[in-house]
Amino acid sequence: MSTRSAEQTNVMAEPITVAIERTVDPVMERYALSWVRQGIDLATHYPGFLGSGWVQAAPGSETWYMLYRFADADTLHAWEASEERRIWVEAGANFAQESKIERRTGIEGWFDSIDGVVLPGEHVQMMQAEPVPPRWKQAVVVWLGFFPMNLLFTFVLGFVPGYATLPLFPRLLLTTALLTPIMVFWILPFVTRAFRPWLLRGREPSM
Structure with missing residues (x-):
């Protein structure tokens, strides 16, 4: 039973994109920029990592959007449950407060508005997500x-x-x-x- 379940899970595995909205203290903007880059660098060393990026809602805005993508739920969980990520999140807790998280998988990506458009360098342009159709x-x-x-x-x-x-x-x-x-x-x-x-x-x- 467990073997069959594992096989079904592997067959159904699909990439997962996580978009996180954070409120960042503008006084700490330069430090926050370094902190974000460090998080991206850490994630790149984990199996299944497919990409990451970030952008401010507008110049000088307190709202930052951060996005990362992994090959499947298992590799995503390995990153999110890792000690490295926990320490990294705690390091930014005083100036970057998480306010919203979205996860998108599979064919639904064709029907979303663009969650993240990769721009030159490490930035990602985030747009308001449209609802997923039935x-x-x-x-x-x-x-x-x-x-x-x-x-x-x-x-x-x-x-x-x-x-x-x-x-x-x-x-x-x-x-x-x-x-x-x-x-x-x-x-x-x-x-x-x-x-x-x-x-x-x-x-x-x-x-």
Whole structure:
């Protein structure tokens, strides 16, 4: 039972992005900047670390947004439960107060507003998060992108000599290998932008 659960967990593992809003004492701004850089440097040495960054809400603002991303829940937990991070957080407790935390995973990232856009250096531009659409709407939009592309590919590849006579496994392997990057880099971004008003209808932005 435990082995099966572990296998299911590994299959379902997906990257997690954590965005933290902190109120920083403006008198300690230079020290806070050094403290943030130290935290990023510590996180980079942990397995599963995918990136991190920070930005102020506006020049001179007390509100700072800090973001980090790990490959899955286990690697994220290892960082967040580490002694190094605990000491680092305590070192900034007098001038950086945590006020809000958001975690985003999986396909929902396609339907969010941009939580973090990486800028040159180590900064991240944070934007107010839109609410996540219902999962049934997410499924509909993904299908609307996938079905016509799959249909088109099946039709076009039918003209490739020898394709129709291939066994099922190599046929599907070839189709999915070609379709996946097209879906990820072009089709999904396009359909989510096109259907965003419908996806977010009746949902209020989180404050």
